[in-house]
Amino acid sequence: MLRVYAVLIFAFLYVPILTIIVFSFGESVYPTLPITDWTLEWYRTALTDSQLLEALTKSLIIAPLVGFISATVGLLAARELARREFRGKGLVLLVLLGPLLVPLIVFGLGLLLLFSSLDVPSSIWGAVIAHSVFGISLSTLILYSRLISFRESLMESAADLGAAPARAFFEVMLPLVFPAFAAAFLLSFTLSFDEFIVAWFVIGFDTTLPVEIWGRLRYGITPEINAIATVVLLVSLTLGVLGQKLASQRKDES
Amino acid sequence: MSQERQPAGVSLIDVTRRFGDVEAVKNVSFDIEAGEFVSLLGPSGCGKTTTLRMIAGFEYPDEGDITLDGKSIVATPPYRRDTSMVFQDYALFPHRSVAQNLAFGLRMRKIPKDEIRAKIETMLELVELPGLGDRKPDQLSGGQQQRVALGRALIVDPAVLLLDEPLGALDLQLRKQMQLELKRIHREIGITFIYVTHDQEEAITMSDRIAVMNQGSVEQIGPATEIYARPETAFVAEFIGDANVLLATVVAVGEKPTVTFAADTLTMEVARPARTFSERDVVSAVVRPENVSIGPDADSFDNVYDMEVSEVIFAGSYVRIHGLIGGSPLWLTTTVSDASRSNQVGSRVRVGWDAGDVVLVEWKS
Numbered sequence: 212m213l214r215v216y217a218v219l220i221f222a223f224l225y226v227p228i229l230t231i232i233v234f235s236f237g238e239s240v241y242p243t244l245p246i247t248d249w250t251l252e253w254y255r256t257a258l259t260d261s262q263l264l265e266a267l268t269k270s271l272i273i274a275p276l277v278g279f280i281s282a283t284v285g286l287l288a289a290r291e292l293a294r295r296e297f298r299g300k301g302l303v304l305l306v307l308l309g310p311l312l313v314p315l316i317v318f319g320l321g322l323l324l325l326f327s328s329l330d331v332p333s334s335i336w337g338a339v340i341a342h343s344v345f346g347i348s349l350s351t352l353i354l355y356s357r358l359i360s361f362r363e364s365l366m367e368s369a370a371d372l373g374a375a376p377a378r379a380f381f382e383v384m385l386p387l388v389f390p391a392f393a394a395a396f397l398l399s400f401t402l403s404f405d406e407f408i409v410a411w412f413v414i415g416f417d418t419t420l421p422v423e424i425w426g427r428l429r430y431g432i433t434p435e436i437n438a439i440a441t442v443v444l445l446v447s448l449t450l451g452v453l454g455q456k457l458a459s460q461r462k463d464e465s
Numbered sequence: 466m467s468q469e470r471q472p473a474g475v476s477l478i479d480v481t482r483r484f485g486d487v488e489a490v491k492n493v494s495f496d497i498e499a500g501e502f503v504s505l506l507g508p509s510g511c512g513k514t515t516t517l518r519m520i521a522g523f524e525y526p527d528e529g530d531i532t533l534d535g536k537s538i539v540a541t542p543p544y545r546r547d548t549s550m551v552f553q554d555y556a557l558f559p560h561r562s563v564a565q566n567l568a569f570g571l572r573m574r575k576i577p578k579d580e581i582r583a584k585i586e587t588m589l590e591l592v593e594l595p596g597l598g599d600r601k602p603d604q605l606s607g608g609q610q611q612r613v614a615l616g617r618a619l620i621v622d623p624a625v626l627l628l629d630e631p632l633g634a635l636d637l638q639l640r641k642q643m644q645l646e647l648k649r650i651h652r653e654i655g656i657t658f659i660y661v662t663h664d665q666e667e668a669i670t671m672s673d674r675i676a677v678m679n680q681g682s683v684e685q686i687g688p689a690t691e692i693y694a695r696p697e698t699a700f701v702a703e704f705i706g707d708a709n710v711l712l713a714t715v716v717a718v719g720e721k722p723t724v725t726f727a728a729d730t731l732t733m734e735v736a737r738p739a740r741t742f743s744e745r746d747v748v749s750a751v752v753r754p755e756n757v758s759i760g761p762d763a764d765s766f767d768n769v770y771d772m773e774v775s776e777v778i779f780a781g782s783y784v785r786i787h788g789l790i791g792g793s794p795l796w797l798t799t800t801v802s803d804a805s806r807s808n809q810v811g812s813r814v815r816v817g818w819d820a821g822d823v824v825l826v827e828w829k830s
């Protein structure tokens with residue numbers, strides 16, 4: 212019985228995704244079953260479509276920036292949170308969760324209003340900033356849960372032995388929290404790479420890959436989109452799983 | 466080691482450190498001489514670690530000054546202080562090998578690689594860990610980790626070594642062994658050691674001088690023998706060694722100072738107290754249990770009383786006898802043979818001690 216449930220749940224989760232993957236290899240322009248002829252043609256088309264490639268490039272510029280900004284700011288914030296005890300700390304942690312809980316559409320709209328009232332021109336920086344808000348939230352929480360078990364005496368002994376704060380950070384803290392740092396980077400990267408709604412609001416004429424895909428969908432699903440979606444899926448899935456693995460790595464090593 | 470560091474003296478001048486409402490360290494002043502081995506001794510929470518951390522630079526004094534070699538260091542960050550610390554949890558870098566841990570401080574000082582290698586070898590010898598340079602800290606026993614922590618702190622030739630209960634995590638046997646070894650190392654390299662412990666025996670075994678701390682203050686500083694013989698407060702008397710602390714009232718000063726005790730029913734002669742008291746002052750009279758004689762011999766002492774024995778406890782090499790004199794509790798220690806001659810529970814015996822064995826200190830309830 213349990214097995215049946217498990218199968219159903221996995222089917223529910225993965226059949227839509229599998230559908231995209233399967234159709235991306237189908238010869239036919241229209242999504243029809245069963246698929247009679249298989250092809251890699253759509254991948255070739257997708258990867259030579261300059262507009263798609265441009266969108267992909269944008270995403271690949273934005274996502275690592277978001278990953279890096281998020282993980283770095285998250286690390287600094289998490290360190291302060293982890294080593295200080297103060298009243299209202301629980302509240303701060305809760306507020307940090309905020310961006311992850313607010314509906315994206317509301318957040319995107321708010322950001323659009325904010326940017327336009329401040330006359331921030333729409334550009335990829337808008338997306339970088341917008342995605343970093345989520346990324347920092349996520350990264351701070353990931354790194355906080357690592358840093359609460361980090362022994363402050365390690366940093367103190369580094370200082371005691373002559374390491375200035377920056378040196379102690381790179382020699383001692385970063386290597387020790389690197390798995391969590393990498394997890395924060397990868398998950399923020401993935402978050403940005405996949406994200407559509409907020410990007411759509413703030414990005415203007417530049418388009419990220421999800422925005423481009425969405426734009427094309429209005430003219431119908433093409434196998435080319437299935438192909439690019441499959442690529443995105445694999446990238447996100449790989450990074451996401453890797454990030455999760457790193458985030459849940461043994462925390463008892465320092 | 467190539468350029469031997471001159472040991473440096475450390476002084477605290479009216480140092481106070483608060484955490485919110487807690488005064489962790491209150492108005493502490495002392496001078497530690499270059500090359501001395503001084504222990505900060507006191508119960509948990511009395512401010513030992515905070516004092517040590519202020520010398521290392523991890524805490525700052527809210528008031529007062531700290532000097533190293535006569536020069537104020539409170540504005541110097543820890544990474545530029547000429548002090549080295551052995552942390553209570555050792556704080557070894559878990560991602561680095563023993564050799565890399567030892568090399569850390571030398572790398573920060575930009576010492577050439579081959580010199581670092583040579584120093585590591587010498588240090589591994591000194592702390593008796595030859596051949597273990599490639600191990601990671603988690604592949605070592607607690608005692609070995611302790612030695613690495615010690616070596617890592619010493620290898621940079623500090624002027625002062627600070628140790629925060631470094632043996633606290635070790636079992637008794639190993640602790641005794643390490644105490645002797647730390648003494649040896651102190652003798653060999655001759656730098657100033659400031660050693661935090663809550664274990665009076667450890668402090669007595671190792672230190673040239675002991676600073677006894679209580680509730681953020683240093684109550685007395687001096688050699689163990691002096692602190693033991695001449696405690697300046699009731700707390701010190703009870704913390705170092707064993708003591709009967711009797712509530713007493715001064716009734717005569719001058720040539721033959723005298724106090725009354727046991728609700729003023731008994732009188733006791735005392736030697737001239739270290740500090741001056743006046744008549745009718747309420748004081749603590751400290752009498753060490755091993756200075757109390759029991760049985761017929763007791764009659765030859767300055768102060769002689771009848772004691773009702775309430776408990777006789779065999780404690781291995783000696784016997785503890787508890788009883789009441791004039792309704793006031795008193796205990797003493799005696800040899801097993803002496804004890805067997807006298808004293809059954811409920812019997813009355815003579816006890817006595819010399820005026821010179823009584824120390825008067827201010828009353829503290």
Ligand SMILES: Nc1ncnc2c1ncn2[C@@H]1O[C@H](COP(=O)(O)OP(=O)(O)O)[C@@H](O)[C@H]1O
Nearest residue numbers: 484487488489508509510511512513514515516
């Ligand atoms: N960082 C801190 N924040 C708040 N209180 C502290 C801090 N460090 C020490 N204290 C307090 O100061 C007092 C002295 O602590 P400490 O110096 O660690 O004592 P000891 O080492 O003698 O056990 C204690 O009451 C302790 O709770």
Ligand SMILES: [Mg+2]
Nearest residue numbers: 510513514515
């Ligand atoms: Mg302590």
